[in-house]
Amino acid sequence: MNTNRTALSVNLNKVALVRNTRHLGIPSVTRAATLCLQAGANGITVHPRPDERHIRADDVRDLAALMKSWPDREFNIEGNPYQNLMGFVREFRPHQCTFVPDSEGQFTSDHGWNLAHDADRLRPLIAEAQSLGVRVSLFMDADAPAMAAAKAAGADRVELYTEPYAAAWGTPQQDAELRRFAAAAQAALDAGLGVNAGHDLNRDNLATFIRAVPGVAEVSIGHALIADALELGYNATIQDYLRCIDIAFAPARSG
Template sequence: MVNCFGGRFVVTLLSVNVNKVAVLRNSRGAEEPRPLTAAACALAAGCHGITVHPRPDQRHIRATDVLQIAGIVGQAELNLEGNPFAAARDEYPGLLQLVRQSRAAQVTLVPDADAQITSDHGFDRDTDFPRLQAMIREYKACGARTSVFVDPGCTVIAELAGCGVDRIEIYTGPFALAYASGAFERELDACVVTADRARECGLGVNAGHDLSQANLATLLQAIPTLAEVSIGHALFAEALYAGLGVTVRNYLDIIRRCASAPGAGGARQSA
């Protein structure tokens, strides 16, 4: 989406998060559906980047997925999300090593633990910020833009800027939940205030979590200078419906072609 703000145009970039494809693949214990193929389809459709969020337990995106996807992004951007404090484990080499190997354009730091179903809060200023500053220098030395996941209404943006981050990513889950209920002004205002604080500190602003076709326009209208939105869960949920009819018709066509092929009837009878 292109927004006009203060006499200049800002293009909000779309990064498609393909984690949900990996969840579906892993539930079967096989190779399909492939996150790599989903990323390729999204890129072919015109998205500006791909987001992946590998965790140490590799319950969805794996380290091998990250490197495969990094090989196809081309001029688009790879946004690699993860917990900078999580140690390497088994086949998970650690976030910093993955950033180095994939040469991700952006790394989004998120304080998620293994027990969390999904990211749902920002970092703690007292316990996390002293460690973050040194880590951010390492990520930037890899050539990656650094973004930090923050709560809507976050009051420590200046401290994050002091740690050397380039952007923040506003957690939009509360806004999306409130939007679905019809009373979302307070949560939206919290996002706006956070974005304003970040811009005052010279930081770029991303947003993500539970954004959808239903609520995205409202967020973009309220924050016209958003640099990037990362969308995964809702996007693939919507794709299940929008693409299902075509897929069903393709299967029916295959069945009809096989049934009308020479010798099909005889083969059926002999069976």
């Protein structure tokens, strides 16, 4: 059972994706961020890809300025440090950057780092980000033995790639996936890493995940949350996700 409450960071990529289908500037990414923060979200996440198919450089700049008005919330920028991420880290110095091993044309993030191959190349980039005061999280598969390698590379946290759990939700494989993620999270904690999680988490599967997986400091949720917001509005949606987190931390009822 986790004891420190999990933070909710809202990924705004899909807001930008809708906006980019026209040239009207709507929906506004900064307005969406403001509404989510006003509703109680603990942070904002963006993943500016090199092709700018959703979040653009101007969005990162505008959000960095906006977040200065919310000093108790966190700004997380995701991306591949071999592509465009480090430029944003150097210019804006977010609270956290998440290194993700995506190729330039990749549809969506779908695997974690292979540190046997990438650790030596990542290590100086991790150190550079940290020298700028930026926490570094590595996007990782739920592979318990790999957590020590993430720590050895210099990371502060790992973000566990949760799509396999989401895909198993409601199936006979669900409990086995939860055990695998719990083992990976515990290995990360034992190595001295913080634990984040994200990808395909939603209002149905979130509370179960947080309750079962130890020490989840932050969840980053985009696609499902923005889809919910289209129906419910930002305020009600954020409140619902925060309620899911509250449920995960509520004492278990006996009897």
